Amino acid sequence: MQLDIMLFFQRFRTPLVEKTAEIVSMLGEIAVPLLIMMILIWCVSRKKAFAIAASLMTALLVSQTLKAIFRLPRPFQVHPDKIKGGRLSTATGYSFPSGHSTTSGAFYSALITTIWKKWATVLFIIPIILVPVSRLVLGVHWPLDVITGTIIGLVSGFGITYLMLRLYERKRLFLIITFIYGLLATITAMVLAVLLATTDIDTVAFDDLMSTATITGSIFLGFYLERKTVGSAPEEGSIGKKIVRFIIGVILTLVIVVLISFIPAPEAFTSFATYFMLGLWCVYLYPLFAVKTGLMSAL
Secondary structure (H helix, E strand, O other): HHHHHHHHHHHHOOOOHHHHHHHHHHHHHHHHHHHHHHHHHHEEEEEEHHHHHHHHHHHHHHHHHHHHHHHHOOOOHHOOOOOOOOHHHHOOOOOOHHHHHHHHHHHHHHHHHOOHHHHHHHHHHHHHHOOOOOHHHHOOOHHHHHHHHHHHHHEEEEEHHHHHHHHOOOHHHHHHHHHHHHHHHHHHHHHHHHHHHHHHOOHHHHHHHHHHHHOOOHHHHHHHHEEEEEEEOOOOOOOHHHHHHHHHHHHHHHHHHHHHHOOOOOOHHHHHHHHHHHHHHHHHHHHHHHHHHOOOEEE
16 A cells, blocks of 8 residues: 555656645755754744754654654665665655654644734645655655654644743743753753664664754753843844844854864764754854843843
8 A cells, every 4th residue: 555655646746746746845854943943042032942852852852762662674775676776865764754744744733833824824734735745755754654754743843832832921830841852852862872883773763863862962961051041032122223134143053054064073972962053052052142132121
């Protein structure tokens, strides 16, 4: 049944359809959510940014853990004579469930939950539907992969986002949960990084899980540290000031990522350092820098 569905999509796979699927697939990759999260954290609302980030990263942790457990091959690997794989640079892990579908389901439904306007529902429902379809067209996921990934994403996007919006109003409980969640995720990531660097552990299964756990830990610890010690107010300031703040933040972020890449260390350690610093910088260190330099107001 699943193969029949995959072959159906393959029959309509012209160069134009494939290119369109590749473009749509990008909406489910981490770069788009990361860019939007930077805008939210630095220029809009930390409360909404926290709820969306918590939803997205929790969904991805579940998805990557399932990948590491089941380790199922992708369609183009099982049937290379019948199914052509596309955009293979993003098909680095195992097949079940689809990480792109999880990302689009969690992120865009979280945006719907935080905005809660009719236009947002209409706009963001589109990638929730089209990203999973694009992965089928590209031959990198089975139907069960994208269905499961989308369900994980939607449950997190609507359920966890709502809970995190309420949690943010209770500062003491917020600090406890973000600290514990961040610490556990970071410890897990550190253990995986050591195993990846020193043993023959399955890199296909655990590379992406390590990266996801790393940035999850740094994001939660970042929210903990920022709220406990800084208290920035990204919603304050003129549009012009926010644009300047965002541009400076992006430039400094790129500089930091490039500098980390020069660290002489095993790939797993470099990856851990990059993702941990990326999350901590965006959520805590840059807001701290912005407040100290007058780019951002404090509460």
